[in-house]
Amino acid sequence: MNTMQLIEHAVLDAMGMLDDHESEAFNSALEASPASVRERVIAEQARLADLQGLLPEVSPDPQLREKVIIAVREAVLADAVAKAAESEEDDQPLSIRKSQGIHRGWRVGAIAGIAAAMAFGVAFWQSTLRYGDLEERFVSNLALQGAINAYGAESRDVLLRPHLVDSIRFASSQPDSAVEITLQYLEEKGVGFLNCGGLATTDTVQYALVELDTNDQIGRTISQFAATSSQLTTQRLENLALQSGMRLALVSVSLVDGTRELLATTTVSI
Amino acid sequence: MTKHPRDPKADLELMQRIASGDESAIGDLYDRFGSLVYRMAYQTMPTRADAEDAVQEIFVRLWKTADRYDPKRAALVTWVMLLSRRHLVDRLRRSQARLRTTALGDAGGQTPGDVPSEMKRLEQDERYRDVLELVKSLPELQQRVVIRAYLGGQTLRQIGEELDTPIGTVKSALSRALVRLRERAVEEAPT
Numbered sequence: 001m002n003t004m005q006l007i008e009h010a011v012l013d014a015m016g017m018l019d020d021h022e023s024e025a026f027n028s029a030l031e032a033s034p035a036s037v038r039e040r041v042i043a044e045q046a047r048l049a050d051l052q053g054l055l056p057e058v059s060p061d062p063q064l065r066e067k068v069i070i071a072v073r074e075a076v077l078a079d080a081v082a083k084a085a086e087s088e089e090d091d092q093p094l095s096i097r098k099s100q101g102i103h104r105g106w107r108v109g110a111i112a113g114i115a116a117a118m119a120f121g122v123a124f125w126q127s128t129l130r131y132g133d134l135e136e137r138f139v140s141n142l143a144l145q146g147a148i149n150a151y152g153a154e155s156r157d158v159l160l161r162p163h164l165v166d167s168i169r170f171a172s173s174q175p176d177s178a179v180e181i182t183l184q185y186l187e188e189k190g191v192g193f194l195n196c197g198g199l200a201t202t203d204t205v206q207y208a209l210v211e212l213d214t215n216d217q218i219g220r221t222i223s224q225f226a227a228t229s230s231q232l233t234t235q236r237l238e239n240l241a242l243q244s245g246m247r248l249a250l251v252s253v254s255l256v257d258g259t260r261e262l263l264a265t266t267t268v269s270i
Numbered sequence: 271m272t273k274h275p276r277d278p279k280a281d282l283e284l285m286q287r288i289a290s291g292d293e294s295a296i297g298d299l300y301d302r303f304g305s306l307v308y309r310m311a312y313q314t315m316p317t318r319a320d321a322e323d324a325v326q327e328i329f330v331r332l333w334k335t336a337d338r339y340d341p342k343r344a345a346l347v348t349w350v351m352l353l354s355r356r357h358l359v360d361r362l363r364r365s366q367a368r369l370r371t372t373a374l375g376d377a378g379g380q381t382p383g384d385v386p387s388e389m390k391r392l393e394q395d396e397r398y399r400d401v402l403e404l405v406k407s408l409p410e411l412q413q414r415v416v417i418r419a420y421l422g423g424q425t426l427r428q429i430g431e432e433l434d435t436p437i438g439t440v441k442s443a444l445s446r447a448l449v450r451l452r453e454r455a456v457e458e459a460p461t
Contacts, residue, residue: 007445008441008442008445009441009445011444011445011448011449012426012441012444012445012448013352014351014352014355014448017359017419017425017426017444018426019425019426022426042343042344045344045348045352046344046345046348047452055306055309055310055313056309056312056313057309058308058309058312059305059308060304060305060308060322060325061322064304064308064322064325064326065297065300065301065304067322067326068296068300068304068325068326068329069293069296069297069300071326071327071329071330072293072296072329072330072333073293075330075333075334076291076333
């Protein structure tokens with residue numbers, strides 16, 4: 001290409017009018033041109049790219065900013081999940097941490113990790129959404145996908161839209177208890193995630209989230225479930241309607257004699 | 271109109287923050303260029319909702335390609351505009367949302383009177399009013415090419431085929447048209 005052709009293509013490139021092949025050819029020709037020509041073409045392209053004078057004077061909706069930030073977060077997640085999935089397909093240690101040899105079993109642990117972040121109210125993305133960190137931590141992206149698969153699409157809200165989530169912590173009713181309970185509540189969807197750490201997994205005991213009455217006596221049962229892991233058990237709660245002031249408790253339920261024992265309580269504040 | 275004075279150091283720092291994954295940087299990038307990108311999208315996309323979707327996609331693209339930004343090659347505002355325009359044209363082509371394809375197709379090289387009638391129709395849309403005022407001042411071939419390429423999202427090859435014109439001629443016509451449009455826009459911009 002001669003200089004005029006380069007400038008012509010630079011203009012078309014600036015306007016997005018070249019297809020990928022043409023754009024590549026133009027850039028190759030530009031790279032191969034003498035420095036003085038290249039500078040002239042680049043300057044011309046920069047000058048012509050600025051067509052702000054032709055743009056309408058309109059303003060975006062103020063909410064667009066948040067939508068953009070969420071879109072970027074989701075794209076970062078999608079990329080990371082895709083990377084993790086590729087590694088899964090290859091049945092190899094995650095490529096992003098090859099040198100440290102992270103294996104499938106460790107990735108399974110990651111699911112617990114992300115769920116734990118949910119459980120204990122860690123605003124995961126607020127504090128860790130750094131692309132590099134994501135890769136460093138391997139991480140959590142596969143785990144996030146696992147959380148979405150396991151607990152439904154709303155778990156994405158818990159991670160990506162923490163401002164929509166009320167995180168309700170329970171206080172243990174017994175001294176030296178290892179039980180840790182957090183309920184994450186998406187009011188607008190009527191969905192909650194009850195995250196329980198330190199529950200014993202036996203065939204004879206289940207657990208129940210119950211409402212306490214005004215005398216702190218066990219009232220209606222909201223959900224009863226078996227612990228799937230002593231590390232972390234997450235229970236998705238549907239049609240949940242919480243109000244400030246409600247008293248909730250997690251109780252153990254003996255399947256042998258039906259006795260119920262208070263493990264942790266909380267007063268809802270949303 | 272929002273101005274974006276060049277500050278190469280600040281440009282580079284911002285893009286380095288984005289490339290390193292600093293989440294707050296995407297908010298800063300939006301604060302700086304959100305309005306500009308939205309105005310470009312609003313002008314190009316068929317609806318406001320499409321424009322908003324396009325803006326989100328563009329910022330995702332900016333985020334993902336931040337490490338490719340070369341301050342020696344262009345000011346950040348230029349790079350943002352280049353990338354945005356490419357994305358918008360791609361999107362327009364992908365979605366087949368070519369600006370009133372039928373109308374353009376009807377006008378495609380049929381009679382010399384078609385371009386003015388198409389312009390008249392487009393003038394009813396405020397998004398295109400200022401642009402079309404400038405387009406009107408171009409020679410007819412340039413008008414046809416600009417409307418199809420810039421507002422209609424057609425490829426150069428498609429335009430050449432529709433107008434039965436060699437692609438080299440289409441390229442030259444479009445390039446000259448864009449140069450002229452830019453010059454006129456500068457002349458008419460309020461000082």
